[in-house]
Amino acid sequence: MEAILALEDGRLFYGRSIGAAGETTGEVVFNTAMTGYQEVLTDPSYAGQLVTMTCPHIGNYGVNPEDVESRQPFVAGFIVRELSSVVSNWRATESLGHYLKRHGIVGIEGIDTRALVRHIRERGAMRGVISTVEREASRLVAKAAGAPGMVGAALAKTVTCTAPYTWPLAAAEDSTEYQRRRWHVVAYDFGVKFNILRHLAALGCRVTVVPATTTAEDVLRLQPDGVFLSNGPGDPEPLTDIAREVRLLAERLPTFGICLGHQVLALAFGGRTFKLKYGHRGANHPVKNLTTGKVEITSQNHGFAVDPESLPEELEVTHINLNDGTLEGFRHRHLPVFCVQYHPEAAPGPHDAAYLFEAFTALLPVRSAEVAA
Numbered sequence: 001m002e003a004i005l006a007l008e009d010g011r012l013f014y015g016r017s018i019g020a021a022g023e024t025t026g027e028v029v030f031n032t033a034m035t036g037y038q039e040v041l042t043d044p045s046y047a048g049q050l051v052t053m054t055c056p057h058i059g060n061y062g063v064n065p066e067d068v069e070s071r072q073p074f075v076a077g078f079i080v081r082e083l084s085s086v087v088s089n090w091r092a093t094e095s096l097g098h099y100l101k102r103h104g105i106v107g108i109e110g111i112d113t114r115a116l117v118r119h120i121r122e123r124g125a126m127r128g129v130i131s132t133v134e135r136e137a138s139r140l141v142a143k144a145a146g147a148p149g150m151v152g153a154a155l156a157k158t159v160t161c162t163a164p165y166t167w168p169l170a171a172a173e174d175s176t177e178y179q180r181r182r183w184h185v186v187a188y189d190f191g192v193k194f195n196i197l198r199h200l201a202a203l204g205c206r207v208t209v210v211p212a213t214t215t216a217e218d219v220l221r222l223q224p225d226g227v228f229l230s231n232g233p234g235d236p237e238p239l240t241d242i243a244r245e246v247r248l249l250a251e252r253l254p255t256f257g258i259c260l261g262h263q264v265l266a267l268a269f270g271g272r273t274f275k276l277k278y279g280h281r282g283a284n285h286p287v288k289n290l291t292t293g294k295v296e297i298t299s300q301n302h303g304f305a306v307d308p309e310s311l312p313e314e315l316e317v318t319h320i321n322l323n324d325g326t327l328e329g330f331r332h333r334h335l336p337v338f339c340v341q342y343h344p345e346a347a348p349g350p351h352d353a354a355y356l357f358e359a360f361t362a363l364l365p366v367r368s369a370e371v372a373a
Contacts, residue, residue: 001132003108005050005079006140008127008147011119015110017132018083019100025147026050026076028128029303030117032282036348037096038063041073041105044159044191045259045301047233048150050077050128051281052113052120059084062092063099069193069347073099074159074233077130078107079116106130124277125150125303150303151275155234156190156242156260160212167197167207181206183364186224188212188246190232190260195347199357200228213241216248225364226254229261231343236263236273236304243267250337254363256356257339259302262329265339269332272310276326279303280342283349286322287329287342295322298342299349305341306330336363 001017007028030052031040037058040051058080078100087095100107108130127147129140182204189209200207208222227249247268249255257265263273280300287298308317308327319329319340331338344353
């Protein structure tokens with residue numbers, strides 16, 4: 001089946017349909033990772049986006065139930081140069097094409113993804129539409145131009161869980177295994193990835209995941225030892241109500257933020273954010289830790305960044321991106337509060353920054369080392 005990708009500026013790409021038939025709109029972005037397409041598809045931070053994989057051959061190792069990063073795929077659409085017709089991995093339970101169809105994800109293959117990525121790098125991320133049902137170019141371009149943009153989109157509130165739950169999922173909240181864990185951490189779900197929760201659990205945390213709009217009062221009622229602020233999609237600026245609650249918690253409890261959580265913390269302390277030209281998405285972004293002088297190769301997925309000039313004196317910049325000099329992390333000078341823009345949990349990506357989870361637990365109250373995990 002034929003498919004068309006149309007951008008809001010009138011650029012057209014003709015290819016073949018992969019996944020579900022139909023039509024979908026979103027912001028067209030690109031990811032430079034060579035592997036990890038299943039983790040990308042199920043990362044809630046990609047909500048509202050048509051994701052282009054720059055690696056030319058995608059799908060060769062199939063899909064399996066263990067590598068999902070959330071309850072479902074969240075991408076608005078999927079764009080690849082070539083979808084593999086062969087699945088060659090003992091862990092695979094289905095092909096990527098079948099997975100896309102089963103979840104109703106509209107996608108396209110057979111286009112020049114190098115040309116598309118170069119276009120986005122020159123012009124900036126823009127809205128687009130993938131269609132298998134419409135052939136009239138002018139109508140498709142008009143649909144792309146009329147699609148919702150990312151600026152002003154409070155998508156974290158749409159992807160969050162609807163009710164609190166505990167992690168590890170296998171342990172009931174009142175079980176001995178759960179209660180014996182060393183620390184209790186409340187994690188705000190702005191679009192949290194499962195591998196973040198796995199890291200916290202592996203270090204001895206019993207985690208209560210709460211919806212994005214949970215108040216500070218309700219969190220304190222849970223009597224946590226610390227607070228975690230997750231990754232998530234969309235524009236951080238509209239989340240002023242969430243930032244207000246986060247400020248109340250950060251003044252009382254050790255707090256660690258990742259990605260959107262990093263941006264919300266900046267807003268909570270009076271900082272500002274701005275939209276990047278085409279964002280950082282991939283598994284090979286160099287970040288310098290200003291405290292140690294070491295360089296970390298990191299996994300990233302964000303279209304907005306914090307303006308370092310807007311940060312108050314009480315916040316200290318700790319990490320910068322070596323590609324473009326943007327802010328990648330900061331900490332509070334007096335409170336046990338820190339955050340990073342990138343993804344130390346990887347999935348996909350390198351593990352250079354996994355030490356940050358241990359840095360967070362080091363801020364939590366001293367507890368017995370009796371841990372069941």
